[in-house]
Amino acid sequence: xxxxxxxxxxxxxxxxxxxxxxxxxxxxxxxxxxxxxxxxxxxxxxxxxxxxxxxxxxxxxxxxxxxxxxxxxxxxxxxxxxxxxxxxxxxxxxxxxxxxxxxxxxxxxxxxxxxxxxxxxxxxxxxxxxxxxxxxxxxxxxxxx
Numbered sequence: 001x002x003x004x005x006x007x008x009x010x011x012x013x014x015x016x017x018x019x020x021x022x023x024x025x026x027x028x029x030x031x032x033x034x035x036x037x038x039x040x041x042x043x044x045x046x047x048x049x050x051x052x053x054x055x056x057x058x059x060x061x062x063x064x065x066x067x068x069x070x071x072x073x074x075x076x077x078x079x080x081x082x083x084x085x086x087x088x089x090x091x092x093x094x095x096x097x098x099x100x101x102x103x104x105x106x107x108x109x110x111x112x113x114x115x116x117x118x119x120x121x122x123x124x125x126x127x128x129x130x131x132x133x134x135x136x137x138x139x140x141x142x143x144x145x
Contacts, residue, residue: 027047027068029047029048029049029052030048030052031049031051031052033049033050033051033052034049035047035048035049036049036050036067036068037049037050037053037065037066037067037068037076037081038053038065038066038068038073039053039056039057039063039064039065039066040064040066041060041063041064041111042056042057042060042063043056047068050081050082053065053078053081054078054081054082054083057078057083058083061078061083061085061114061116062107062109062111062114062116063078063111064111064112065077065078065081077114077115078116079103079104079115079116079117083116083117084098084100084117084118084119085116085117085118085119086098086119086121087101087118087119087120087121088120088121089121089123095119095120095121095122095123096123097121097122097123098119098120098121098122099119099120099121099122100117100118100119100120101117101118101119101120102117102118103117103118104116104117105117105118
């Protein structure tokens with residue numbers, strides 16, 4: 001430990017502190033909008049606008065998102081950025097007759113507890129089929145995380 005402290009501590013701390021700041025990154029998203037959001041689980045330190053970070057997480061709703069507030073990165077939930085998870089519609093496509101479900105559905109995943117906003121398909125499925133689909137979502141999410 002003494003060897004590490006004497007030889008590596010300062011470099012290690014410099015990397016940690018730098019990672020918590022903007023690191024001189026351009027604050028414009030590839031779409032041209034201001035970039036303030038990041039997902040270290042998917043994209044490392046690259047910054048995105050709200051729309052692009054949400055669109056990039058439609059199939060990964062359990063990632064940890066952070067927003068640059070001008071001083072440091074704050075944790076944000078994807079549901080607060082507008083992401084809604086569609087359950088039970090064929091082909092995992094958005095349902096044209098979606099019925100909003102709970103806006104704070106709790107999911108327990110390997111990377112922690114998450115609050116997810118759900119929408120249910122109202123096309124042809126019975127309530128039982130919708131609930132079974134919700135159980136399938138839980139299994140799907142846990143296998144993708």
